[in-house]
Amino acid sequence: MKVGGVTGSLAVVGLGPGPACWLAPEASAVLEAASDIVGYQPYVDRVPERAGQRRHASDNRVEIDRAKHALTMAAEGRHVAIVSGGDPGIFAMAAAVLEAIEAGDPEWRALDITVVPGISAMQAAAARLGAPLGHDFCAISLSDNLKPWSIVERRLRAAADGDFVIALYNPASKARPERIHDTFALLREVKSATTPVAFARAVGRDDERIALTTLAEADPAAADMSTLVMIGSSETRFIDRPGQTPWLLTPRSYGVGR
């Protein structure tokens, strides 16, 4: 799409959870072809360097500024890839880019923009755990940087009312360690104490760590910002395996045999 007489593009690219084996071929091809890579430093560092390609790494708290910078370069005719961990559509850069477009230069709406999907943290966690997402589920971010905590509480209660499996993103940060504590406290009021809970940390990376427990026993300190916390429905259960962590299963049926 021509903007101001030049032809640029912006791809919002999901890098997946970390390892190259989970990076989609479309993402690899777009990253290889891009003139400019934009993103939070640790994500930019994951992209193989290529001669002639420019790299623009930034801090984590400036998604909108990063999106505007990428859009400005695309409008100048550059072929820009803006990178996210996981899937850019799930608690990542796709929304920030569209927010910047909505509020920004009207010419940006005519740019050639694509979103390149990736495997998200809950999927990597689910793969290691067995089949916790085998039935209906919710994904909730516990980050309250941009939303009031009251909407998180409302959604946690609704997720319990609906007996959904719950995947919790951004469960804790140094600034707000109490969020996951408050979440467990709320869920203990409305869900069974024996509900399975999994902490899946840095899945696919060298420091991967999986821990299973129950809602009654779940320790908020087990979650950091690299952890995906999975909370079962009333149907979710453990399947023991000799010498290994049990599998976690949410069966395809509901209410069978009860």
Add this chain to the structure above:
Amino acid sequence: MKVGGVTGSLAVVGLGPGPACWLAPEASAVLEAASDIVGYQPYVDRVPERAGQRRHASDNRVEIDRAKHALTMAAEGRHVAIVSGGDPGIFAMAAAVLEAIEAGDPEWRALDITVVPGISAMQAAAARLGAPLGHDFCAISLSDNLKPWSIVERRLRAAADGDFVIALYNPASKARPERIHDTFALLREVKSATTPVAFARAVGRDDERIALTTLAEADPAAADMSTLVMIGSSETRFIDRPGQTPWLLTPRSYGVGR
């Protein structure tokens, strides 16, 4: 893991939504190495043929039989890949395999079993639509083969109470065309008539089709079994683009400016 003196394995592999550009390298490698490919015929057909590799294609309604067959071959020392569209953990084969293990031969628990994640239909749909999953969301299957319709209704109401974005899988089949009709009727009671709705059909395949509308205008006949239906939260909105389908954005913030 040795079972009965032999060493077999079972990988539950996600093929993604369809195109090779969305098939993760781990999935490609596992499919290439497998001695046996098991799955629903159209998924098996997607796997490139390799000399010496055996293919076992089956009908769609026999997930448990297919899982047992795969486990039996793995226990005999074969290296089996059982394939799903999308992500095997999301409304696909991972749960069926673990259900078969739970109810089956105790030796199966000692098998070398891995789940290989893939990009799911809601992510491909979200990529085409812009950023509809930019905030908390639910995924609900409207298939009632294995669950009572009452739990679907309960979850739809809970998803509306929580003001989640809702991704609907399996919205319609020839046998049950009324499910998506009933879903829209229920949601119209509890959500705004102007709520954005998207029909994302066969994303990534030749017959891909995207349609945007509102909850008031949504036509149940627009959904078939290849369609992912996305229903916005109160924050989800359209962003117009010149000469193209508008973007769909659920912003990262909640309740800002209201």
